[in-house]
Amino acid sequence: MAAPLTLLLIVAVTIRAALFRSSLAELIAERVEVVSPITAWKRVVEGLALLDLGVSPYSGDVFHETPLIIYMFHFLVDYAEITFMLADVITAVALYMAVKEYNKQVFRKQKFALEADRYPMDSLELIRSPKEMYYIPLKVAMFYLLNPFTILSCVAKSTCGLNNAVLALFFLSTIKGNVLLSAIFLCLATYQSIYPITLCAPAMLYFMQRQYIPVNFRRVSFWWFIVQYLFMYLGSLFVLICLSFFLLGSWDYLPSVYGFILSVPDLTPNIGLFWYFFAEMFEHFRLFFLCVFQINVFFYTIPLSIKLKEHPVFLMFMQLAVISIFKSYPTVGDVALYLAFLPVWSHLHRFLRNIFLVSCVLLACSVLFPVLWHLWIYAGSANSNFYYAITLLFNVAQILLVSDYFYAFLRREHHLTNGLYLKRKDGSEATLILK
């Protein structure tokens, strides 16, 4: 599988290099769907310029990335394009290797379950075979690299690509079972944008499953593992924060980075839900709604973890999707990351109900974003409501996609335990509804 992967990488790098050389690069770099006030490359350059002038890069509400990004780009600013292409390549390769490993584990678990006769007879058609799972890693890498969202994000040199790379490496190290590396990569991801902290839960669940620690509140081993993981995670976070302090010599990156993400002062339109709401909100309700919106991101962790504690990888996918939809400054780069996981659940296709609607809506909204932006800003014949409507529709489509996969996954699990053709007690056919 190395050869097709290499070919895919070459194709992807070629596309990106071609777009970098064309005139579309500046056009894409200023589109609000692709860059946000946190991830914009223009702001990184601005921060570096301020630093060269001797002024703190966080003065003036320009630069909202972490000091480690400054450190990295201080040396790499001339090779920025290669850096971002490399980040995309790293993401794809990490996802490839992770999904390959995950497939092996899935197949092994399935084999054990089959030998233990845990599946009823009529659900055997739901069993996955290695043949169908053979091309899934390549498909995942392809979904990530050739996704127009990813290409746009890379050509715009949005630091979201770096965030995706770190998350992919976290995913790889988690699947491989390396607790320390997983904690460190998760810490790096959290350090850059706060929301990946919710990925602690699936990571811990996965490790517990892998190390055969029962997920039971009354067990000491459960809590002990949690303490270990959290110690590693929080320790590396502490080290990173102190390192950032020593890098620039001041703490003013804390309000600029984390205060900015949490308090959402910049209301530039993007594909998220925050800007429109907060543009028209009264000041004395602002804190309340800020709390509501931010809690919305973190809220789904506990219920989803309880429901999906047997399937931490699917939980990770769900969590990534929730973060991408509900974070304060989402971009299409975040969307691309969880969309790359879809081939892993391609066996659920017979239970998906809304996939046509969702794909049509996502496609239409992606096309309508620049159209309505032009109508609003340049032609003046539309207003922000039009753009926000498309944003809402896009997010609704994403939520529908995620919930559809959730439904399909749970339904398959249900069929695997209870048989494919469900019968009521009197023998008549029953249907399954997700409530």
Add this chain to the structure above:
Amino acid sequence: HHQCVNGWMTGCVKRFGVLKRYTNTGHLPFKNSAGQFFSSGHTNNWAVLVCTSRFWFNYRHVANTLSVYRSVKRLGIPDSHIVLMLADDMACNHRNPKPATVFSHKNMELNVYGDDVEVDYRGYEVTVENFLRVLTGRLPPSTPRSKRLLSDDRSNILIYLTGHGGNGFLKFQDSEEISNVELADAFEQMWQKRRYNELLFIIDTCQGASMYERFYSPNIMALASSQVGEDSLSHQPDLAIGVHLMDRYTFYMLEFLEDIHPASKTNMNDLFKVCPKSQCVSTPGHRTDLFLRDPGSVLITDFFGSVRKVELTMDAINLTDPIKQMEENPVNGEEQKEVYSYADQLPVSEIIHQKPKQKDWHPPDGFILGLWTLILLVFFKTYGIKHLKHIF
């Protein structure tokens, strides 16, 4: 400014003293002219000419105002001292069969819209508010000089209003009106701010006399074309243009003014006799009780013209203040040259402490050491030292 006047006055007194010697030898006209020299205390003349009605059929009001403008300009008041407010453009109106002209006599004898008409307030700018602001001087700082009445306490101002009016009001632009009380208060403000020396107020509207009934400030003389209850009538229509060209009162006043030249000695009593009832159908009125001087001694050119008083003399006059001579630099000493240079507009180097080279910021060494030590530690912890030989 007052010093100037005093200096002038003292200079004139000296000259008067010179004249007095002459009068002793019997030059009477000099005495009269000298007497008239000091009769009015004004040094400059202003005119505020307002036409308040728009629409083509009110052509005559614009022609009224323009004819007064023409006379006033001919008699010497420059455009910089005339505030001309015309509420509509008749010369370039679509219905004007002779574009770029405004005629005051039928058969197109006299075009009062020449080449050098300067309209200061035009069209919708002619409002009650703007008119009152012009009179009282309360204009925003961005108003250009041509739109301001920059008069002082030695100014004689002619104010001419024409349009449609009624008992106690004058209609502006068919949408608002100014009342006689407002006008009287505006003149009082002008008096209190010392914005005029003497004021001549002429109004040519229906029931025009009601507009000057409420004046209570000193040094105002007022004329109106009709009494309360009477209508001012228009003079003659021109069949080629299709509208009435002038109002009667202003028409006869224009004829009267055409005979005035800058040196004429005609006085106000003659102006009061302009347009008797036989010609005007309405009874013109005037009001002089607020005026300090006798109207018979007030020259027409005191208001309608800008007559500079020039007195020729052959005597040399010693000016009272000696002029101080500038001390010359010593010729033998070296010339002191002061080198002048422009101050730095924006001292950038003081604001931003610019370091000479680019990319001067380097991460602290401790940071680099610490970071890479950490990375190496993690790497070896994860993969173990025994794997080193596989990597290298």
